Amino acid sequence: MIQGSCCCGAVRFSVSTAPELVGACYCSRCRKVGATPFAMVDAESFTLERGRESIVEYTPEAGFKYVRCFCGRCGTSLGEITTSEGTFPIPVDCFDEDLGVEIGFHEHVATKPSWCTIPEGAKQFDGDPS
Ligand SMILES: [Zn+2]
Ligand SMILES: [Zn+2]
Incomplete structure (x- = not known):
């Protein structure tokens, strides 16, 4: 179980299994709203507490399609925390511990x-991942 929260603590959530996929997006919209880097969360493991x-x-x-x-x-x-999708992104900094x-x-x-500067070692895509 991993806990997550906003800065003030009004919003708290947990995931029963740690997200395994973390990505970084450099589009202007994700950068403006502070939505990156993000972890892809499995809806079945997620509880909004x-x-x-x-x-x-x-x-x-x-x-543009993503509700922020x-x-x-x-x-x-808080990424797409209210979505009904099966997996959705939450900014990694919302988690209370290192994933x-x-x-x-x-x-x-x-x-x-x-x-x-992007460190070596991970895949890079000019736009959306193909
Ligand atoms: Zn808050
Ligand atoms: Zn983006």
Whole structure:
């Protein structure tokens, strides 16, 4: 069991099995909302323990598809924590302990800012992973 939470603690969740896939996205939208790096969470292992009423959803304008979630009190980016998908991303920094997994892939590398250096060893994709 691994616990996770927002910065203020209003939102708390747990996963029964540790996520095994962590990715980093360099698109401007993930970077602006602090959604990266992210762990892919299996919905069956996930429990939202408290704070559903604190979660605010940003539904994007036409052309973008991902609803972004935040704590309405502290602003912590919570990925797609309210989705009904079978797997969904949660920013790794929401977890209260080290997941023990290295970043497995880097996506949207074409829009990576200059200050960010990607270490060797993981797959890189200019856009979405193929
Ligand atoms: Zn919070
Ligand atoms: Zn992105």
